[in-house]
Amino acid sequence: MLLICGSSDDRLIAELLRSCEEAERTTRYVDESTLFGNTSFAFERNGRDTRGFLEISGQKVPLEAVQGAILRLPRTWWPPAEFDLQDQMFVYHETMASWFALLDVLECPVINRCSLGWWLQDLGYPFELRASLADVLDIEVSSEVESPWEGGRLLPTNRPEEGSVVSVYRSGGCSFAAPGCGLLTIARLAQYEPALSLWEQYNGIGLSRLDFESSGSRLRWVEVSPQFENEPVELVRNVASALWKQVASGREVAA
């Protein structure tokens, strides 16, 4: 069973669901508020062994039956207002910490398997990710002050539509140029392919958007929840197809 979590108006999810249907794979789609607010689960650790289940659409699914999980969380979920604010914050953190631990024990591909910094809205996480990737690609990070700060939360973004930025989508170990991104950037990225794959593996990032300054000399941002609002249909299909192949292969990132 493949688990796809996110938002019903997510174009990538729509493509993935179509692929699942074509391949006749058993798939369960849950939106973010259902996942965090209304999905029963249990997992138990006994020494190094773990076991547990999820209950989705009234069906109990053992954790070992989950063959892949794709998380495209809009990050808008928040505990109900019937709790006071302090309790809302407590429940939020308890829920995030629980789901992180649950996903961690899944042995199937989980895309993306972001670190706790992302889950806990640590605003330092994108800087850490950017710095580590810049090291891998042997380029500088952009000196412009980036702002994951809006609202104090790390929210998914669409590609910046500025002339000064070029973007590349990474999916299933492949690079896909966004409109406006020349072949030179893709070729340059290809030179670093083995190291880039290792970076993705280490950070649990099977899907991302890399934003570069248009000169190609500086890394501006790494988006681990790229949105595809204004992207061409063909690009979304290609990214989804690569992601689908990755998950269907049973591997988290390209070998």
Add this chain to the structure above:
Amino acid sequence: MILFLGSSRDKVYPRLLEELENSGHEFAVVDEDHAGEYTIERENQKWRIRGNQCDGSRPVGSIFVRHAVARTLDPAVVVPMSRLQVDLNRLLLATRCPVINRPAKAYSNYSKPYQLGLLAQAGFDVPRTLVTNVPEQALCFHDELGGRVIFKGVSNVMSFAQVWKSEHFERVNLLPNSPTQFQEFVSGADYRVHVIGRRAFVTRLAAANEDYRRSALADHEEILAEPAELPADVVERCIRFTEGLGLIVGGIDFKESDDGRLVALELNPYPQFTFYEGRSGQPITRSVVDYLVRHQATEADVFA
């Protein structure tokens, strides 16, 4: 120079300042409770902190960080503090000097069951643990363990461990509101191992409550804390585990059952070591300062 990033309202703050003064080494403090008074700039791979004692000119050799907690939801406090901490975390990510501890390396404590998995992988005995939001599962776990169960928070948001008693049965029905961590209850002595680089201090604790922090902090009862020993291989494993997480300092909690079973509960990447040394007399703060002094980088990229 040693740089201390912290909160003047934190109990570690005055003790660390005292030991820094005793060390005779130059140091500077960024008090995050006055976040609006500081600026951080990056110029040509060098970071400069200005404000209060910091004029952005003195080279920093090592850093101790224990970020302030806002203790309020007032945006006038939360926003400037968060902004400063984001900037400081960027600096801490980039600097090559020793940092006790880098926030980016301290994530594991945010999810206790995840960290428990890391402890198990490292070879520690860990208690049987269930995380669930399903009342029936919790009840089943309770039955399987003969009722010897504690429950506590899943994340690092402050909560006390409590023994599951008869009055808690009706609260199980609240589980769908928030997942909870249930654990086999290991009754016996508590141990805290503070790791500082290659050094370790073992403290044995005894209190009336199953969570000694509750006895001391909520019930205002006296607790016993005394220097102790644990097998050398356990202490060595603590040192390696801390180092393996990319941390210099860690506080690892253990329970030892009456029949000698030693289970690891968690690692705190920002331990409040003054709580322990104030009772046990162990020179933990001095050891932290010694580390900061002895491991200073010779080429600075932070100036304060």
